[in-house]
Every structure is written in C-alpha cells, then in structure tokens.
Amino acid sequence: MSASARPTHDAATEPYQPVFAGKVLEELQSLLGRYPTKQGALLPALWLVQRQRGWISDRDMTEVAAVLGLTPAYVKGVVTFYTMYHQHPVGQNFVQVCTTSPCNICGAEDVVRALLQATGAKELGATSPDGRWTVIEVECLGACGFATPVLINDDFIESVSPEKVPDLVKRYR
C-alpha cells in the first residue's frame, strides 16, 4: 500500500530501458542454468536489477516477470518479502546498522545517532539532502561479536563505535 503511494517509476514519460540487455542479460542467462526452473533465478535476477538501478521499480519488476515467465504481482510479493531489495530510490551510500539486542547492549544506538549526524541524513530511512546517504537500522547482521557491525553498500565494517564514525563517513565522501 505504502509502496504504491510512492512514485513507481520516475521515467514513466521516458521509454523504459530494459535491465536485461547485453552483458547483464548474459549474466542472467548463466544464472538460469543453475536452477531447474526459471523462477529459481528470481532472487539473483533481482540482485542484478538492484545492482544496475540502485533500486527495483515496479516497471523493473514487470521486466523481471516477463523474463522469468512470472507475473509482475508475483515478483512484487517476493520483492516486498526481502528487506534488502529497495522498493524506492536510496542514497548513493546505503548504511545499515545492526541494532538488535547483542549490538544494542554494546552501544549500537549511539552508533546510529553518530551516523545520522555525520552523514546529514537526519532521520532513519530518509536520504540526506545531498542524496549521498541513507541510514537505516536493521535487525541482526550476524556479527554480534564485532559490535557494532555496519554495512555500507557492500562493505561490511565491524566494530564501529561512535568515535570511529566521522572517519568512516569521510572514506565514502
């Protein structure tokens, strides 16, 4: 519901450029060989879309559905199940901070505050005015012994403390 209230595809007026063309299509085709059904390649196909687009629009879901012989509604049901697929555009740097109990007792909430401040993202889930940062809290990142783990894009950074945040953010400037 909330998703459909958001802009679905900002390029509604422009012609749609397919994700699966050229090299990306080849990548998808090699993925198809791994699964006995086309549907099996859905999660990896969605990863490819997100890699290419930064997020997965409704129009992209329609393309994935067509390529894999599924319906767009089915694809959307799957996309919305998995929290790592973005259903709307996010900042250039997407920051996920673990705040589940083991990290929480080690000060994860302070790390979140520090990140919001250093990036200028202001609030969780919002993108900073310069479009560079989106910070979200996530549930367990599976590195509880290295509290607080932070995932910036595909970089998994362990043992982040509030003091380390400013330098960390600088690295992505």
Add this chain to the structure above:
Amino acid sequence: MGYPHKPHAKETKVLSKYFGDPEARTYKGWVKRGGYEAWRQAQTLAPAAITDLVKESGLRGRGGAGFPTGLKWSFMPKDKKKPHYLCVNADESEPGTFKDREIMRWTPHALLEGTAIAMRAIQAEVAYVYIRGEFTEPYAIMAQALAEATAAGAFGDLKIHLHRGAGAYICGEETALMNSIEGKRGNPRIKPPFPAAFGVFGMPTTINNVETLAAVPPILTNGPAWYKKMSLSNPKSTGTKLFSVCGHVQKPGNYELTMGFPLKDLLFELCGGMRPGRTLKACIPGGSSVPILDRAETEACLLDYEGAVERGTMLGSGGVIVFDDSADMVYQIMRLARFYAHESCAQCTQCREGTAWTTKILERILAGQGKATDLDLLLDLSENMTGKTICVLSDSCAAPVVSGIKKFRGEFEDYIAGKRKPVLVA
C-alpha cells in the same frame, strides 16, 4: 579486530584451526593443509558407508536443532528415482550467532569439502549454498574458493552453487530456505512432507548447517571414534562446537570447545569475564531463540545439548549473548521481540499478530504506561504463540519473554509501578 583471537589452551581447535590463516582460504593452501583428503577418501566409499561413519561419530546438526546428521542423511531415498539436492544453510541470522560467517571467511574449502562429501552420501548432484544477503565478504570468499576448486576439478560432476539471500531471518528455517531458492517468499512450509521426500524444487533434499558440514571432513580423516571421544559430559553430545560469544564480555568472539564444556569457564576464563566493575546478570546460551538463563543457571550450565536442556534452555546455535548488571532486561527483551516481529513471515496468525502485540506491550511498559495485568497477558500470549505454528519463530519470540518475566520479574514490575524512569516515549 577481536577475532581471530589467540587460541586458548582450553579450546579444541578442529574447525577453527586455520582461522586467521589467509593462505588456508586458497585451494592450494587448503590442499597443503591436508584439505580434500577426506573428499578423496569419501569418493572411495559407498554413500551408505559415509553416512554410517557420520552416524557413528555422533555429529548433530549445529544450526540449532541438534538433529543427528547421519540419521538425517539416511532419510534420503536409497533407490534414486529423482534428482537429489543438498542445501547448505549459510543464512546465519540468529541474533548472537556468527560462527558460520567465520568458517566461510577463513576456511571456505572446509565447507566446500564437507558439502561434496554430503552430496556423495545423499547422492545429490546439485548443492545450493544459501548465504544470507548481508554476508558480502563471506560470499566473495566462498565464490573465490568455489571457482578455484572447480577450476582444479575438485568436485567432478557435482555442481555447487552459491545462492544469495536478500534479508530475511526466516530463510534460515529449512523449508523457508528451500522456498527462497525456488524464487518464492521465504515462507516455511507445513510438514509433512519432509524435505527428504519433498524438498527444494519438490525433490528429495537434505539441508545441513555450515558448521555441521565443515565438521564432516575431519570426521572422515580422523575416524568417527576420534570425534565421538570428544565429549566432556553427555555421550550423546560429541565433537567440538563453535560458540559465538557476544555482549558484555571482555573478549567476545568464536571459541571452539569440546561438547560439555562449562559455560562459566567459557565466559570467565576464555572470554576474560565481565568488564571491570561489572557482574554477570544473564546469559542466552544458544542464540536469541532460547530461554534466558540467570546468573546461577549460567554458572551451572554445561555446553552440550543435554546440559542446556537441564538448565531449562537449549544449546541452539551456540550463540552466547551475555548481559552484565548494566543491562536493562526489559529493554533487551523488547529488542528481541521487535526482531521477531520484524522477521515474522506473516503466515501464522499467532506469529504475525502475536510478535507485534508482544512488542507493543513491552514498549508500553518501557514507556512507563504498563498495567499490572500486562505480565500475565504477556505470559498468556506467549503460551498462545508456543507450539502452535508452522515453524518456531513464534516460539522463539515467546522464549525470552517467558523466561525473562520468570527470572527478572522485578525489573518489569519496577517499570509498571513507576519505580523506574521510562526509557521510551509512548
């Protein structure tokens, strides 16, 4: 940072022997360290013989349930009529648990070798290693290792594929994981049918945890008797296990211990005890889904399947979360409930609605607006959420709530009575 720590004398390094040794990540390096010898041996054995060896070793599933691995393998059809699959559960997501990540980061070939052996034992030609989406680094290392081993022709005709998850705790549940591989929502399936009859893509499937499979090669090379002998307490719990320790200890990290090792010694000797001036308050020994232990129970608990049960909890995944006296148990239990509410797949009513309601009640208590009846309500709600759903996510949410109220009731009552300053805004 933090890990790999220096081996402690009381550890038994089998799985973690090469943690911290970057060369062990390479195919050549692994072979040099005796790797793929077990796989070579396995190829000379009949599938049933491999299964028998694993049965004899007493190896039990390290993902949480502790089901005997050899027995699980033996459920697969003997006369093969359809494709068989192996699923490798590398969707490590249980709060407090980070051992599989370490295995994949440092000894990816141990997992691949164990995978190949298991495939032979269950007559599978395809295996999917389901790695949670957030594990970017382990995925890259596994991909590299798989490419090297495949290039070296290590697995013959066997096909091993990596499958990346996309952010869903519940995909660690075996049937949800299979649905996820099939390109579906990660909904757990009703059982029966069980995976050995109707698993991924509807075919006979076995699913094993990363640590379980990594333990298989040393069992083959050293013999089941060697493995079985590693048992400090109950003979039904054999071998070594990685314990991930996190929270309020001086030295968090993964520690490999022989089954039956005292939890107290793990925390106070290997992990260096609490921070200065702090005392142990509580411990969740098997990942967030198992009941919380208070201090006395923690100090009396032996780390094996039976030892944990004896203290009213479970060994689970071996994710040990430690709370010192600074921890607000009400707040932490709320965080755990919120985790489960976030991760509920939305199928079963008790889970979908119950985890969210539980969280709301806990949040209200923390906001200073709890009612005297809230604790009974939480307990009754937890009872409704236990043993009644497709999978155990709902039970997992109830476990810390029930044990928390039982053991730390005073903290809840203080919030409700207004004796403690609210920490949340209503």
Add this chain to the structure above:
Amino acid sequence: MANDVVNLTIDGMPVSVPPGTLLIEAAKQAGVLVPHYCYHPGLPVAGLCRMCLVQVEKAPKLQIACATPVAEGMVVDTQSEQAKSARMGVLELLLINHPLDCPICDQAGECELQDFTFQEGRPATRYSPDYAKRFNPVEDFGPDVLYVPNRCILCTRCVRFMEDVTKEPVLNVSERGDRAYIGIHPEARLDHPWAGNVVDLCPVGSLLSKDFLHKARAWELDKTASVCTGCSQGCNVTLDTRDNVVVRVRPRPNLDVNRYFICDHGRLNYRWMNRGDRIEAPLVKRAGAELQAVDWDEALARAATVLRGAGGRTVALASPKLSTEALFLTRELFAGLDWTGAVQIVMGEEAPLAGVPNLALRPERAPNGTAAQLLGYSRDYAAALKAAESAAVVLVLDEPEVTIRTAGALIYLGTVLPDGARDAEVVLPIANVAEEEGSFVNRDGRVQRYFQAKPAPGMARPAWWVLAELLTALGRGESLAGPDAAFDRLARSVGAFAGLSYASIGALGKPVNTAVPATA
C-alpha cells in the same frame, strides 16, 4: 474392505472415511464444524491461519485439522481445553487489528470471523484501545473487486485461488509480519473472467463485490438454489433476493459441474431477472384494436382456437432459457402437426478456469440448448424464421431478438413484450427463471433443477403451466400440478430422460442419456 475406509473417533463419535481424508472433512461427518479460515476445500491446503487446531490423542502438540490426514484408530477431541484455548487465542489475535465496523461491512451476517468468534471466542479483547489498529486504504483491485485491507486476516485464499485455480497469480502477499497485506502489482488488474470468486472465498469483508456493495445486509437475503443461465456449463448457483429482487448470484458447490466457483459473466448476469417492463396480464388482439388485457381463461381459449385452426405448417421459436418442461410441452402442443422448432443460441468467447478440468464460461451463452436438442429443436434459427413466414401458426417463446414475419397467426409466450410480438393474436405472460421451478440440461447432458426465488409479476405464470393448460384446453391432457408432473410426463415419453424422475434429480442434478437419438 479394510483399505477402503479409515475408522476414527471425533468428539466421541465414530466416523469411517476414505483414507487420505483430512480431519477437518472427517469432522463434518461427525457433525463437527472445526473453525477455519485459510482452509477451503477448493484450494490447496495452506495450514497457516492455525484456527483449526484440535487435540489428537498421542500427538505431542495440537494438530491443524486442515492438514492432518485421518489415521486408523485416531482419537480426536476438538473440544479439549487446550484446543479451545488455542483457537480462542487465534481469534483474539485476528481481532486485534480487525476494525469493529461490522455495521457498515457487507460481510456482516455471513462473516466467518463473526461466526467463529460467536462460537468460540473471548467476550472481550485484551488489546489495549491505546494501540492504533493497522490501517491501509481501500484499494480498487479490478472491475468488480474492492480490497479493504483493514479487515484482512491474511488467510491467502484469494492469492491461492488466483495462483492455483486461475493460474494467473495477480494477487500476492506483500511485505511481511504484521505489515503484510494482499497486494497487486500497480500495472495489474484483478480482471480475470473468474476473479469474482475471491469475494466469495474471502471469509471476512475484505474483498467486496462492487456490484453488491452496500446493497443489502446478509440477514435480509433469501437464498434459492438455482442454475446459472449465462452459458451451457450449468454452474450451480444461489440466487440471493431481497424483497423479491435478485441482488446477488453466488456459486453453489457442485463437484461434478462447477466445484465452488462461477465466472463473472454468470455472476453479474441477473439484472434482467428484475426487469420492470414485464407483461403482467394475458393479452389478446381484438379485431382492429391493440392488444387488450384479458383473464387467463379467455386468453387460453383464444390461443386454443388459433391452434385448433392450424391447418398447415407450425413453427416454434424458443428461447434456450426456457425450462426443459416448457420445451417438452411445446413439442407436445404440436404433436401430430407439421412442426419446426428452433432455439436461438447466442455465441461468445470461451473463458476456461485453468485449474479446474471441464469448467469454463462456454461459447454457447444458453443454459438449455442441450434439452432443446434432445427434444428435437433445431439450432438453425434463421431457417425456422424463414419457415415462419409461410407458417399457419407461429409460437414464440420469450423475447425474440428478431422481428417475426408470418402470414399466419402468432402466439407469444413471454416475460416482456418486444415490438416484434405486438402483432400476436395472443400474448401469454410467463415467469422468468427466478420466478419458477424447472430444469435445464447442461452441455454435458446433466439435468439440473432450479427453484423459485421470487414471485412472478401480476398474472404471469410459469411456461409449463401455460402450455399444460393450453394442452388441456385442446383436450390433450390434464392440468399439471407442478413442474414435477411435467418432467415426469417427459421422462415417460422421451428416451433420453427415461428412468429419471423430477424428485430423483435432487439438488445436484443427474445425467440424462444423451446417446438416445432425439425424437421430433
């Protein structure tokens, strides 16, 4: 024999059922309705609402009756304290986010959430009124379906229907946990020709028919078993009437014909049953005058006179919505005469329900073409029209879509008076399908009964009565007491119906013998 049945005990009642039967179905045989939401016999088992938890002796945990097959010697207690408490727990949880808007909900009165809460539930909720309930706006899913997410209990019957029965997964479960809702892709519409079934399947008022929206309260409806007139499939339906107006058509389960479903064409094909411009009295043409209303005696006598004088070819042009009984009696009327009978069958596109074998909206948009064929009516309507031009007597049965030209006398039996029938000597008002009892024979040769849902307007009478009275007036038979007598007379004289009786057709129909050649 031992393998043919499984014996078990449910709430102390011994039950014998075929192996593989699910507990929830076996319980019905013991007279026990185990509460359930996600389970529906026409859909694959999901086992997720957890409402049907029951106690099974020796099982460590409560079992869901919808996914547990029976076993020999099983002892089931649906009323154990544990089972009752578990179900009450589920109900409480289903209700925490469910709005208390029954007064404005179309489902009220036929809502499974109301029913089972009444049967099993807690009198009061423990959910604090301080907590906001889940809110999502109403969504327009398709031509006839609205989604009210606030009332949704996520049973997924609709999703499974679209996925497994229509094979067009247009609906999904979106998001997860308590944020989940039934979703549809913004570029998709729920416009499958069978999509309306999701409204019936929805156990609560979450999926609503726009056509029925706020039309009536469920408890005001009278329900009458009927047969859909939309095509030759013969789907069993229920006509819901309110104050003698048909307001809704819903499927009536018949595993041999339509299982639990009907198509949208059939579902929405009822407005004509409520037409206001009906003929309410018999009419006869007086010399040099317009048609004038008369009583039945005069009208029948006039028609009999016309028929008696029929000295040449006779033609009957019949609607394929006419009952088997009326089609038969029409033929009887012309017995011994030079007779041509034809039905006019409108054709359309076929719309199969992919997941159910032999179920489709059929191209023949006529419910009783098969009976007409068995009774010797031709489908060549054009030829019959041509023959009518030179016929001595033409009998038209209901609403001809073309103008009848004839040199002879025209007798018209109909519900409404089209221009083409204004030249008739006699006009005899008849009841429509909702106003009479009778039978149709579907394309598979299954004769099925429909029942009277509302009174016929004015002096209109069922066609079988009118035709039987005409026969009596002609001195060829006795008055018939009801359609049963008409059918039984038919069964005695037409080979295809031999051995059948009206009573034996029952509520679900019986196959006729289509191998017997039609007799003219």
